[in-house]
Structure formats: C-alpha cells, structure tokens
Amino acid sequence: MSQEEKVKESLVNKFGYLEGKVNIPRPRRIFLDTDLKNLADIILYAKDELRFNHLLTITGLDEGENLSFIYHLAHDSGLILNIKVSVLKSSPVLKTITPFFVSAEIYERELVDLFGAEVEGLPAGNRYPLTDDWPQGEFPLRKDWHPAKE
Amino acid sequence: MPKSKKFNIPMGPQHPALKEPEGFSVALKGEKILGVEIRLGYNHRGIEKACEQNTYIQDLYLIERVCGICSHTHATCFVQAVEEIAGLQVPRRGLYLRTLIAELERIHSHLLWLGVAGHEIGFDTLLMYSWRDREIVMDTLALLTGNRVNYGMNTIGGVRHDITPAQSKEVLKAIDLLEERTKYYIEVATQETTIIKRLSGVGVVSYDDALRLEAVGPTGRASGLDRDVRRDDPYAAYGELSFNVITDNHCDVFGRTIVRVKELMESYKMIRQIIKNMPDGPIAVKAPRKIPAGEAVSRYEAPRGEDVHYVKANGSEMPERVKVRAPTLANIQVVKHMLKDRYLADMPIVIAAIDPCFSCTDRMINIEYDSNKKSEVINWATLHEYSLKWHRDRGVDFSKLNKQFQRRMSI
Numbered sequence: 001m002s003q004e005e006k007v008k009e010s011l012v013n014k015f016g017y018l019e020g021k022v023n024i025p026r027p028r029r030i031f032l033d034t035d036l037k038n039l040a041d042i043i044l045y046a047k048d049e050l051r052f053n054h055l056l057t058i059t060g061l062d063e064g065e066n067l068s069f070i071y072h073l074a075h076d077s078g079l080i081l082n083i084k085v086s087v088l089k090s091s092p093v094l095k096t097i098t099p100f101f102v103s104a105e106i107y108e109r110e111l112v113d114l115f116g117a118e119v120e121g122l123p124a125g126n127r128y129p130l131t132d133d134w135p136q137g138e139f140p141l142r143k144d145w146h147p148a149k150e
Numbered sequence: 151m152p153k154s155k156k157f158n159i160p161m162g163p164q165h166p167a168l169k170e171p172e173g174f175s176v177a178l179k180g181e182k183i184l185g186v187e188i189r190l191g192y193n194h195r196g197i198e199k200a201c202e203q204n205t206y207i208q209d210l211y212l213i214e215r216v217c218g219i220c221s222h223t224h225a226t227c228f229v230q231a232v233e234e235i236a237g238l239q240v241p242r243r244g245l246y247l248r249t250l251i252a253e254l255e256r257i258h259s260h261l262l263w264l265g266v267a268g269h270e271i272g273f274d275t276l277l278m279y280s281w282r283d284r285e286i287v288m289d290t291l292a293l294l295t296g297n298r299v300n301y302g303m304n305t306i307g308g309v310r311h312d313i314t315p316a317q318s319k320e321v322l323k324a325i326d327l328l329e330e331r332t333k334y335y336i337e338v339a340t341q342e343t344t345i346i347k348r349l350s351g352v353g354v355v356s357y358d359d360a361l362r363l364e365a366v367g368p369t370g371r372a373s374g375l376d377r378d379v380r381r382d383d384p385y386a387a388y389g390e391l392s393f394n395v396i397t398d399n400h401c402d403v404f405g406r407t408i409v410r411v412k413e414l415m416e417s418y419k420m421i422r423q424i425i426k427n428m429p430d431g432p433i434a435v436k437a438p439r440k441i442p443a444g445e446a447v448s449r450y451e452a453p454r455g456e457d458v459h460y461v462k463a464n465g466s467e468m469p470e471r472v473k474v475r476a477p478t479l480a481n482i483q484v485v486k487h488m489l490k491d492r493y494l495a496d497m498p499i500v501i502a503a504i505d506p507c508f509s510c511t512d513r514m515i516n517i518e519y520d521s522n523k524k525s526e527v528i529n530w531a532t533l534h535e536y537s538l539k540w541h542r543d544r545g546v547d548f549s550k551l552n553k554q555f556q557r558r559m560s561i
Contacts, residue, residue, distance in 0.1 A: 057475035078383035129191035
C-alpha cells in the first residue's frame, strides 16, 4: 500500500464520516472535504498522529454562496494533505488554528482581510496585508469585489 | 518586567538604504529588543486578484514579476500547477532546461545574499567581490534567456528557449570559475575568526523552535531541519539529479552562511549533471488556451525556502483562483523569535540572514520601541552604522579582513 493510501486509510478509520471524501489525484497529494465542526480534530490528528507537522498556507476560495478554506499541511516525506472546509458567506466564522500551528497567524489574517472571514481566537495584532485605512466591508478576493475604475 | 513608556520609532516604509519598502517597530529596553511587531503589506499589489482577470499565459508573466530575484521560482511553481491540472507532460529536455535556470537563479540569489550579509556586518569587500562574481551568473542567464532578471523561460507545457552546444560550453566555463571562487568564500566564511566571532550565537533558533515555527529554506536547514522540496517533493528534473541537502547544527547566522555557501557547490554539481545528461527532443508541448476544471498544489525550493502555489481552474481561459505563499512569509514568525531578547546591533544581520524578500511576501516589517527615553527617529542606514560601531567597540572589526580579502582577490 502506498504512503498516500495509508494516510487515507488512517483518516477514514479514525473519522468514519470521511469515507468517500478523501481523494488522491496524484502521488504525494491528498485532498479531503470536511465540515467545520470536525476541522480542528482532523488537523490535530493529522499533525500529531500522521506527522503532517508543517502548515504550508491556508487558501481562501469564493464559491458563490460559500467561502471555502483549504488548509495545506505537509509531511516530511513530501506528502501534502489539503483539508477543505466550507462556510456560509453570510456567516464566515472559523476558529483559529494558531494553538496548533504558530505560522497560521499570518495566513488567517490574510483570510480576514481578503475574504472577510471571522477568525475566532486569532490573537490581537497588525492586520495583513491591507492598509489600515482600507474601507470596512470590502474584501478584494471575493468574486463580487472589483477594483475601482480609474 | 516594569512597563515603561512605549513609543513607536518609525523606520520606513520608504528609505533609501533598503531596496524594498518596509517599516519596523521594535520594543526596546536599553540595547535589548523586548519584542518585535511586524506589519507587512506595503508591497501588496493585488497580483492574486489580477490573475483571476487574465489568461493563464498572461498570468505566467505577471507571476514571474511577483519577485525580481525569485522570478523563475514563482513562474515555475505556477506553471507546474497549471500543467498538472491540464494533464500536460512536459518533455524531459524542457524539465532539464527549467532546472538549469532554477539552479543558476539560486547561485545568483545566494551570491547576492553573501554580499548583503557582508555589507551588514561591515565586510564590504566581500560585498564587492561576491557581487562581481554574481555578474558571471547574470551574464550566463542573459546568454541563455536574453534577460538578466525575469528570464521568461517558462511557458505552459515547457520552456521557450533551447540551449545550443556552444551555450552549454559557456555555462560550464562560468561554473568552473564560480566554483573556484566559491571555494575561497567557503574558506573565508568557515575559518576567518572575525566572521566566526561576529556571526556565531547571533539570531539563534534551536532545532525545536525551527520545527515549531516551521522555518523554511536555509534558515531551517541551518538549525538542522532536514527539509528541501527538491528532494522531498521532487519537481522538474530534480528526481533525476544526484545532490546533497545541506544542513548545519550551528542554529545561528554563522550556520545560515555555511548552508548557503555549501549549497552553491551543490548547484554547480547539479548544473554539470544537467548539461552532461541533457536529454534530446522537444522542449515544450502545446498547451490548450482553456484549462479544464481542477485544482493543484505546487511546491518549489526557492533560494530563500519553500514556495507554494495553489491554482484552481474552472474550464475557462482564466483561472478561478491563484494563491501564492512566498518563503519570507513562512519565516516571519522565525525572525520575531530570533530578535527577541537580542541586541539591537544584531538586527540588521539577523533580518538579512533569512534573506527576506518583501516584494514576494506582500508582498514589510514594523518594529515598536519600548523605552523611557524620549522618542527618536531611526532609519536603516543609522541602524547599520550603529550596529557596526557597537561591534567595533567590542573588538569585531573587519578593516583588516577587508584589506586581506582585497589583496587575495585582486590576484
């Protein structure tokens, strides 16, 4: 059994609801979808038990009604586990993963500024990457946001 | 710790001494840094948004301009993701040529870093000579691609320029010369007591902290973190090349210097293999204008560390989403850790030692001062002078080494 398959098996064994939701599109890449309430458990399990101990980044996506976020975790052997979670655009609330990954702070700030995500538990600090005088309620990476015409 | 009056010393974001806009805000007690607040964003140009409004091939040129030094890095990382989604098999010769430019870019970047590091500690002769040698690799890049920066080598499906036997010979000649010079840099960097004294114990990050803070690139490898995307998640032609991942256990700026100079030697080794084993055949396959729906995560070992791109396609000729995570952003937490409880005089070299690229990252740094002294304004050039004098007063003086180095190099 390949390394990727082993990871998939471990995840499905641990979290039964992931059955049929884990894909391996090519060697060293694993994608899975989960709901918000199980996100922290999966991330913690992937980090502590499966040794995916490096957070590459968090990608935000505007998918119409929903905002989706992909947590890209890497293993020393080259595997990348991409954990996708979707939330309603009308209440885009996430919990911070900074207790597990210190590096997540800047990536979560990006989600706040560019996608209008609310990240509960995110420590106080400077915003990133937009300017301090950026207008409220304007989230540039949402699809309905367009730069002002010159 | 007694709470004293806090005030901001704005450094930047625009100042002539640093090449990129960034501001720092340091909490300072006496000569020691209590903590660093980082404010990034001054270089944010909305490239990810712009990518959604342009075609894949236009995006390739835009992405190449995320960074002036790691231009091939970003272009390759992006194009790999697009090729994966489109199911394109890049011909082996194309992959070898991509890797050749990648390693030449690493040489140019590491030599640039060596010069900047020399300058930050007062060893300016090193700056002069390493940048002289950097010209050799810049000229080689221009010979192969027509450009010294932003090489425009990549296209979706392969590369745009083939290499002639005469050009291969020129590359090998340049590598021979650079290797000889690099051997001397390694000798100086690892044996000169002034350098060892100045860089040892500065900007310390233990192995455990490097792991916890997820340091990338030479910054992590100099703390014993054995990670290199070229070996761990091979792309382009790296899977077919024989090379060592350089690690070091000094865990400080000295270690980071050793890692980079030794990595230069590995790059020379790889380039010789690439030229020797260059496969025959086409350099690119034709790519469709519209890329089928799909997503891919691509990684690339930039000179500064791991670069990550995520691309999502929706079946049209423009991507649905392009996400860039440059290595400097991943090392920001590490820099904060390195500066804490350390002397202000070491700030320039500690920051320089992660080889930061703020243009990539935004793509800036804001540092806050905490002191009961009255407010003052400091710029990077002043901090640089302060740092040199602080260390000179403590016996670290590079004037002798500067002269010695100059004598040796002018032969």
